[in-house]
Amino acid sequence: MEPNPADLNASAMSFINAFDMSSSSAPIRLSHSLAILLLYKHSCFLVRRNQWIHLLHAHRNSMADEPLRVMGLSGSIGRQSKNGMLVDLALKKAEALGAEIHFWDLQEKPLPLVGEDGCWSNPIVKEFQEMASSCDAFLVSSPEYHGTMSGVMKNTFDWVYEQHVGGKVFGLMSTLGGISNSNTLNHMRIMLRWLHGNPVSQQLALGHVKEAFDEDGNLSDSSMDERLQSLVVSVLTTATMYRNS
Incomplete structure (x- = not known):
């Protein structure tokens, strides 16, 4: 439906x-x-x-009365970046529907590059993986650079494995400076296939991102805001069905 x-x-x-x-x-x-x-x-x-x-x-199990935990991931550095703003807006919509939300701010807690000296014992990596493991669903947005997701986004996903995100629900978004397309969204879907993650069919590609937000941080285009709402609802309902199955 x-x-x-x-x-x-x-x-x-x-x-x-x-x-x-x-x-x-x-x-x-x-x-x-x-x-x-x-x-x-x-x-x-x-x-x-x-x-x-x-x-x-429906039969309710012991977890059914607990709110869904939703983690927000941005492929740009900082909550005030355009992708950070989009993820933040999606999380607020999820919170309004009863979810417990968590935004991972790479500016406050930067993840090391995979393979750099000391990365495997970095405490931020452990904290990131533990939070991912504790969440039921994810709202993710990446800018499109050269036809694909950003290096920041890819490095973020390189730090999670099936034991952290396998079988969990994802809502995917991307931003572009010009006309929107689905390249980045398609590439994130392929990546999540290897992690056994489950992105919902709804997705959002936000073109002309520099003009996409008003001064209050909301989407200027009401139709795009409606699509974002639809995406969030799909993520929450799908995650609820998975958890109660």
Whole structure:
């Protein structure tokens, strides 16, 4: 089911947060995006029949009541870089939906180049790997340099292995100075295949990135903001289904 981000307004979120599965009676009529958010927030199964969404309780395990942990990774140095801003914005959307968020700031905690002297015993590497292991999902953005991801992005991923990110959910984003394309996104998907990571089908390529943000750090183009919201919802709902399976 493809979420319609236009449905994700304040009144919709109030309905989601206040919804009481114990007192609900099926069928009820919902948009696809509201139904998906009910799945994320209340761990209920969704069965579509014609235009109606039927809600059934799902089995909850001991982890189901804990918020999803989402880690943000930027292929640029610093939270104020364009990619840092995009990851930060995506994380804020995830937090608004109940996730616990963690932004790895390479300016504050730089990862060494793989293979440089002392890198294998670097305590920052251990901390980075432990945080990655503890998270359920990742929101990632890289600039496109010469048709692929940045060296910073590649070095970041070179420090994680299957035991850290295998089987986990990824939302992929890229930024470009000119017209958007999917080169970097495709290359990150190939890389994650080797790590056994699971990127969702939704993705975001943000072209003309220098003009993409307003003075408050939000996306100037409302349609791009809606696509970002859709990406975040997809990551959270997919990670929830994986965790509860």
